[in-house]
Amino acid sequence: MFSSKYSKLLLVLVTIALCAVGAPRAQAQGNPAAIKVTSTTASAKFAQEIKFEVKAESSAGDIQRIDLYYTFHDDKASNRVPTEITPAKSVTATATKRAQQGEFAPQLDIRYYWRITDSAGNTLKTDTQTVVYSDDRYQWQKVANDRATVFWYSGNANTGQQFLQWTMEGLDRLEKNFGIKMSYPIHVVLYANKNDMALALSPRGDVFDQGATVLGEARSAYGTLLMLNQADAKTTLWHELTHLVLHDLVKGPYESNLVSWLDEGLAMYNEADDHNDNYQRALTDAIRRNDVFVVRSMTSPNGVPAKVGIWYGQARSVVEYLLTNQGGKDKLAQLLNLLAGGTRVDPALKQVYNFDQDQLNDLWRASVGLPTQSAPVQPAQAATATPRSAPAGPTAAPRPPTNTPRPPESSAQPPASQGQAQPAPQQPAPAPAPVQSSGLSNTTLLILGGLGLIAACSTVLLTGLVVLGAVLFTRRRA
Numbered sequence: 001m002f003s004s005k006y007s008k009l010l011l012v013l014v015t016i017a018l019c020a021v022g023a024p025r026a027q028a029q030g031n032p033a034a035i036k037v038t039s040t041t042a043s044a045k046f047a048q049e050i051k052f053e054v055k056a057e058s059s060a061g062d063i064q065r066i067d068l069y070y071t072f073h074d075d076k077a078s079n080r081v082p083t084e085i086t087p088a089k090s091v092t093a094t095a096t097k098r099a100q101q102g103e104f105a106p107q108l109d110i111r112y113y114w115r116i117t118d119s120a121g122n123t124l125k126t127d128t129q130t131v132v133y134s135d136d137r138y139q140w141q142k143v144a145n146d147r148a149t150v151f152w153y154s155g156n157a158n159t160g161q162q163f164l165q166w167t168m169e170g171l172d173r174l175e176k177n178f179g180i181k182m183s184y185p186i187h188v189v190l191y192a193n194k195n196d197m198a199l200a201l202s203p204r205g206d207v208f209d210q211g212a213t214v215l216g217e218a219r220s221a222y223g224t225l226l227m228l229n230q231a232d233a234k235t236t237l238w239h240e241l242t243h244l245v246l247h248d249l250v251k252g253p254y255e256s257n258l259v260s261w262l263d264e265g266l267a268m269y270n271e272a273d274d275h276n277d278n279y280q281r282a283l284t285d286a287i288r289r290n291d292v293f294v295v296r297s298m299t300s301p302n303g304v305p306a307k308v309g310i311w312y313g314q315a316r317s318v319v320e321y322l323l324t325n326q327g328g329k330d331k332l333a334q335l336l337n338l339l340a341g342g343t344r345v346d347p348a349l350k351q352v353y354n355f356d357q358d359q360l361n362d363l364w365r366a367s368v369g370l371p372t373q374s375a376p377v378q379p380a381q382a383a384t385a386t387p388r389s390a391p392a393g394p395t396a397a398p399r400p401p402t403n404t405p406r407p408p409e410s411s412a413q414p415p416a417s418q419g420q421a422q423p424a425p426q427q428p429a430p431a432p433a434p435v436q437s438s439g440l441s442n443t444t445l446l447i448l449g450g451l452g453l454i455a456a457c458s459t460v461l462l463t464g465l466v467v468l469g470a471v472l473f474t475r476r477r478a
Contacts, residue, residue, distance in 0.1 A: 032123060032125075034061075034118065036059075040052075040129065042131035044110075044134065045136070046106065046199070050097045052095045053093070053095075054068075054093050054114050056116050060118055060119075060122055062088055063088065063089065063118050064087045064119050065085075066117075069081075071111050101202065102199075102200060102201045106134060106135040106224075106226070107133070107142075107224070108133040142160065143164050145164065146185065147168065148164060148187070149185065150164045151188070151189045159190070163229075163233070166234045167186070170238040171245070173270070178333060180245050182245055186225065187224040188225045189224060189225065189227065191226065191228055192228075194214075213228075214226075216228065218241075220243065225240045238272070246336075250339045259357075264301060268312055268319075280313055282310050283310055287369070293310070295357050295364065296358060335352045338352065
């Protein structure tokens with residue numbers, strides 16, 4: 001028979017091994033009922049701060065720690081704001097989040113909860129509540145359905161209804177023609193003029209802020225479109241909706257896979273059916289002079305006034321080439337899904353179309369009558385031309401918001417520089433080498449890592465049991 005001493009030790013080791021292998025972990029700690037919240041409030045001052053306050057008490061000990069957690073539309077990630085308190089049985093804690101100009105989208109629902117811990121080891125997580133970060137300078141009206149909410153303060157009831165209808169048309173257009181849609185309801189916030197909207201936008205410098213007019217901006221991190229209520233608002237709305245839907249598909253750590261020429265090209269293509277505009281005239285003139293961009297260099301919209309129209313016109317033209325000459329919307333959907341899954345743009349293009357950005361550049365140049373810049377390539381054999389009767393197109397820690405540019409006032413462009421038929425492309429920063437993915441997400445890898453650690457610990461414990469058994473057996477025979 002085993003001695004009582006060794007039997008107890010064996011029982012302890014077996015219990016630890018079983019716990020390491022499969023015991024569930026409780027989310028609550030101790031007795032959360034010992035902690036009571038007596039009040040909680042939250043308020044927001046636009047472009048200044050969001051202030052949260054909670055009063056709590058504990059019957060089991062001093063309250064030692066209180067943290068605030070807040071998140072936005074998808075509830076998938078929380079931001080923590082610690083508080084400073086003096087431990088006591090009853091405390092009041094405040095958490096203040098400074099709100100810089102343009103940091104948060106107006107009319108944003110911010111969801112928050114508190115996590116409170118006392119000296120007895122009890123932890124309470126409160127129910128989630130909501131505070132609205134509103135542009136409190138105006139009296140807002142709103143109209144909504146299950147897919148969108150439109151906010152406005154200037155105009156009558158028809159203003160909101162009209163924008164809601166345009167929003168539905170834009171979302172339907174994207175889903176019908178390209179099979180992409182938002183995964184949650186969006187907000188459309190209308191401003192009456194540039195000066196009113198300025199405080200809702202992130203500052204970009206005095207020269208830009210004073211000289212440029214932002215017609216619309218997609219705040220993909222918050223599922224919000226900021227819009228000027230102006231004559232061409234529907235075009236701007238459909239443009240920005242494209243960005244919002246695209247960045248809902250290709251998001252998080254893979255958002256950088258959505259290169260600018262594709263992102264803006266899709267938005268430009270989708271904003272209207274008639275592409276015979278100033279952007280096209282600017283591009284046509286540039287093609288005539290062989291003064292266009294290299295596709296790979298189109299990593300961000302060009303800021304030179306004389307080149308803006310060319311850049312946007314070319315981005316749209318490259319996307320249109322893919323749609324009309326390289327397999328249509330089905331191939332494009334494959335490309336977008338690969339980007340959303342973590343494949344970078346060149347490997348994704350190769351997999352879908354059998355060419356990369358450099359080869360795409362040559363194929364596009366040939367399609368508009370320009371000489372190629374490298375050896376000719378063969379397009380993918382599976383790609384077939386898809387005729388269309390009416391153009392349509394698919395479509396954001398977040399990437400900077402996108403802006404709808406004003407069309408160039410004239411199609412006339414300054415002559416090309418002396419001795420330079422095509423401008424030297426801006427060399428983009430070297431892209432990180434494609435990671436050979438195992439097909440496992442970071443969460444999966446963490447889980448596997450945790451299981452591996454548990455398995456290792458279990459192995460050590462079981463080895464200990466074997467050794468202990470051998471010792472006991474030897475002692476018994478002795």
